[in-house]
Amino acid sequence: MKVPFHWLGEHVDLAGLDPAEVARLLNLTGTELDRLHHHGVQTPDSVVVGRVLTCEKHPDADRLNVTTVDVGPRAEAPLQIVCGAPNVAAGQVVPVALVGTVMPDGLKIKKAKLRGQRSEGMICSARELGLGDDHAGILSLAEALPDAAAIAPGTPLSDVLPHADDVLEFEITPNRPDCLGIYGIAREVSAAAGATLRPAPWTRAGSPDGAGEEAGDPDPAGGTIEGFSVDVRTDRCPRFTARLFADVVVGPSPLWLQARLAAAGQRAINNVVDVTNYVMLVTGQPLHAFDADRIAGGTLVVREAADGETIDTLDDQTRALRAGELVIDDADGPTSLAAVMGGARSEVHDGTTRVLLEVAAWDGPTVHRTAQRLGLFSEAATRFAKGLAPEQAAWAQVLATRLLVELAGARRVGGTIDEGRWRTAAAPDPIVLRDERVTELLGTAVPGERQAALLTSLGFAVEEAGEGRRHVRVPPERRADVTREIDLIEEIARIGVVADLEPTLPTRRRLTAARLTPAQRARRRAEDALVGRGLQEVAGWSFTDAGAAGRLGLAEDDPRAAAVRLANPLSEDQAVLRPTILVSLLDVARHNRSRGVQDVRIFETGTVFRDQPDPRRPDMPFEHLALAALVQDDVFAAKGLLEAVLGALHVPFGVEATDQIAFLHPGRAAAVRVGDATVGLLGEVHPRVTDRWDLPRAAVFMIDLDQVLPAVPDDVPFHDVGPFPDARFDLAVVVADAVTAARVVDVARAAAGPLAEEVAVFDAYRGTGIEDGHVSLALRVRLRAADRTLTDEEIGGVRAAIVAALETEVGGTLRG
Structure with a gap:
């Protein structure tokens, strides 16, 4: 979740707080910062408003113009700037990057000569300022800002157009979808810093003129729209709302909106789509705009798809659906893949004049399964998959209505269609919060007034119930996360207790030194032996793709091909648990070779899994701890490393030649034996396998540490070298x-x-x-x-x- 700092400041008073301090406070309360970076011009104060006084063709270059630009008191005289934009003209009000400005890509503006003409700055396009993708010409402020002609030359551009900002990028945990909206982050900042939270922009108190709707109130215009209807036929859509707008003029969004979207990582498209994205970023609730005249029959049916149905999505792909996935129909069939991506047939375009705005709530697990299967984790799907409250739909409708009227000239027609079972769902009972339980779990007493203040700052409604108890009602956006008393105590702890706790050591009845077990010490000796011979330890994925065994050349009945499938894999490339540690070593080797490392010498200690009963735990898949090394050398180098490892462990071993290992070179492979047991393999990787991993020659050894470690002697007898020569x-x-x-x-x-x-x-x-x-x-x-x-x-x-x-x-x- 990318949060531009100044945008955040619209919703919470950030006086006295800088981005780093906000990040520190939120990290302490569990809202983890992934990174803090700057968007736009790196020296924003050196970009100013200028007025083009003259514009003449460059005498020695057909595509260049020589201009003089008034930048007010920022220069003793008008600046001469050579500009290649085709739309530059005398009289324009333009953004000018003065000498010394550091642009978003790190370019520093310097005095220069272009084809013999001096140039003392740069007249900027929108893309050069980080405001969007438009690079066809310079940015004419008169076309983008009202009263641009009245802006004094030399005025910092940031005073009239926020074109650069610090951006806080958060890693939002799945249980906190309320923090996938900027207002949700603002509430966290308010609670953590004690800063004033401004009223939500979807409420009357939060609207600019104080005349907005109160979110959730019945629409004064009623619950119908003439010529349109909605039929919800599945419980997986608890709420579906729709509003109709006429006289819509589709066009570019104002620059302030484009700038905010760009800072938040969104691409500006047109004013209607940009409004839906803007509202989603503020509220956390995705929206979808239909071209109302493209909705066949004027009816939307929300239902579950049947196997084999298809839909053309906005990315110009035809997608086959599976039973249970959610679609929105009109009279001609599926027009939208609900909660994931809109359909191409009803998308808003330049000629759209009527917009039907849909805001709905969807079943999170269903959305997650659909998005994962199709690889379509859009901004909307990501939010819906985490579970949004039905009440949030009204918030987004209210804010989007105001912006569509303001930015697209839209006119409301009819009321608000509001369908679904959300109204009939029983409101959850308040949660009882007890002082003694708070003290018991946190180890410190928190006064009741402090508890109430902390919870209220997070949007909870708190009512005193006497005898050290409080009744707490959970706000809609937190109902999926806060369901028990202990959840409330966690909120109190993370906001107002944990950061203030004195660091202490727990009391113990008996102090004991932490020691490694004999097996742990032996494992370290083995790893140290490899490090001492110049190998580097790696940590590969425990997951791999289902085709890895086939690439190793293993037959289907080979035990090493019996992979354990994951019920809910992260991706198809990580769909099974690795059946052999060789897969991750080859993956790491290929990764390093592709990045210029010519001599790969690596080892790994890790668990491997097979879809076979474990003799020690018959109800579980077989797994064991493996140690393996890979070097770009021959079998003797690998054998030398094996000798070093087992020598360090004082475990006698033998090797027996074998040609039965599909992924090892015949004649250059052996089984490793300790006593009567085969504990591993040794050899050169078969050329057909190295070819599949884009590797040259490679040799490996792999041993099962679960079999080797029990053979490590507890005590090693000492043998004196003696005084006599050999x-x-x-x-x-x-x-x-x-x-x-x-x-x-x-x-x-x-x-x-x-x-x-x-x-x-x-x-x-x-x-x-x-x-x-x-x-x-x-x-x-x-x-x-x-x-x-x-x-x-x-x-x-x-x-x-x-x-x-x-x-x-x-x-x-x-x-x-």
């Missing part, structure tokens, strides 16, 4: 490709006996001198005795034992 030698042994390097290492280690301190493969060679189907593995062997220096005879004996064991057990031959 002995090292290398061997090159040729074995068949079917023999794994791990098997070779195991045989060599067993043959070396207790003297073996390290046996490792450090190279593999295939090529000249090596028979096809074989590989030469280079082994590094390190021996050490705890009580003596090894002799040459002992070292030679171990070497001979290793060579003999390799020949006997794996068919290895020593390479010379």
